[in-house]
Amino acid sequence: MPTWFTxxxxxxxxxxxxxxxxxxxxxxxxxxGLVQKIFYVHLPSAWMFLIAAIVCxxxxxxxxxxxxxxxxxxxxAAAELVVLFGIVTLVxxxxxxxxxxxxxxxxxxxxxxxxxxxxxxxxxxxxxxYGGPGSDKLAAGLALFGMANVPFxxxxxxxxxxxxxxxxxxxxxxxxxxxxxxxxxxxxxLLFVLLLRARVRLEEQRAQLDSLYLSAxx
Amino acid sequence: MTKRTCVAxxxxxxxxxxxxxxxxxxxxxxxxxxxxxxxxxxxVDEFVPIDELPPQDQLPAAPLLIAAYAFVVLALFAYLLSxxxxxxxxxxxxxxxxxELKRGGLG
Numbered sequence: 001m002p003t004w005f006t007x008x009x010x011x012x013x014x015x016x017x018x019x020x021x022x023x024x025x026x027x028x029x030x031x032x033g034l035v036q037k038i039f040y041v042h043l044p045s046a047w048m049f050l051i052a053a054i055v056c057x058x059x060x061x062x063x064x065x066x067x068x069x070x071x072x073x074x075x076x077a078a079a080e081l082v083v084l085f086g087i088v089t090l091v092x093x094x095x096x097x098x099x100x101x102x103x104x105x106x107x108x109x110x111x112x113x114x115x116x117x118x119x120x121x122x123x124x125x126x127x128x129x130y131g132g133p134g135s136d137k138l139a140a141g142l143a144l145f146g147m148a149n150v151p152f153x154x155x156x157x158x159x160x161x162x163x164x165x166x167x168x169x170x171x172x173x174x175x176x177x178x179x180x181x182x183x184x185x186x187x188x189x190l191l192f193v194l195l196l197r198a199r200v201r202l203e204e205q206r207a208q209l210d211s212l213y214l215s216a217x218x
Numbered sequence: 219m220t221k222r223t224c225v226a227x228x229x230x231x232x233x234x235x236x237x238x239x240x241x242x243x244x245x246x247x248x249x250x251x252x253x254x255x256x257x258x259x260x261x262v263d264e265f266v267p268i269d270e271l272p273p274q275d276q277l278p279a280a281p282l283l284i285a286a287y288a289f290v291v292l293a294l295f296a297y298l299l300s301x302x303x304x305x306x307x308x309x310x311x312x313x314x315x316x317x318e319l320k321r322g323g324l325g
Binding site for chain 1: 279280282283285286287289290293294297298301302304305308309311312315316318319
């Protein structure tokens with residue numbers, strides 16, 4: 001692991017310990033009250049979900065056109081994080097919606113596109129695990145669709161009629177709401193980088209193990 | 219036909235759907251009071267304390283909030299544990315293989 005990994009892990013742990021205090025001290029939103037505090041984990045995890053899908057897609061493009069295995073390992077690691085942060089987003093969202101909207105789920109564009117994006121990444125992982133030889137290229141092609149879905153997820157709330165809040169909410173947040181949100185976002189971003197590095201390390205060691213087996217057989 | 223009858227017939231025709239006349243085109247002032255009145259909720263006859271509501275109408279926020287945060291913590295922890303276990307397993311395999319190779323082969 002690189003030298004920055006351990007101090008960054010300690011910093012991330014500290015930030016995760018501090019963020020509940022900031023969230024607890026944030027004011028209650030006027031119409032949603034207590035349940036709005038789900039926002040401070042829902043939104044950062046949704047952003048990490050989208051960032052992971054972009055990382056997976058870009059790495060897959062580079063793997064497809066250059067054939068470098070390092071990019072393939074990065075794409076595989078990022079795909080797992082799409083699934084992780086995606087499931088966090090898709091579970092915390094309905095828990096908030098049940099109180100705020102009165103329903104668990106709405107088949108509106110953002111929610112449906114997010115679900116599709118998450119399922120594309122699950123398909124990527126299943127393909128990598130059970131696809132056999134050549135599945136790396138097929139999965140890379142699939143990751144492109146996952147990445148193409150990201151801008152659609154982001155802007156959908158501004159173009160279609162939906163009860164999901166639009167993208168204009170975050171830039172207009174007062175400091176009392178904004179501070180815990182941005183603190184939580186930086187914490188999630190740091191966690192994302194650490195998990196990605198650890199997961200890439202796992203793939204590097206697997207590649208090293210494979211090459212050792214090959215050299216032993218030769 | 220008198221002048222008054224002519225005015226009445228003209229007004230009826232203008233306000234009928236077949237005339238194509240749409241009061242909304244002339245600004246929001248025409249139809250808004252009627253629409254606002256129609257949207258007003260029924261007047262409240264009495265106040266009902268929230269704990270007297272039927273169970274299906276009561277929805278406290280705290281269990282939803284706790285469930286959301288608990289799920290986030292559990293999901294992240296489970297993934298961390300999974301990556302750590304996989305890393306440990308591969309590391310052990312690597313060390314075993316390197317030791318066997320040093321000893322002079324796998325067989």
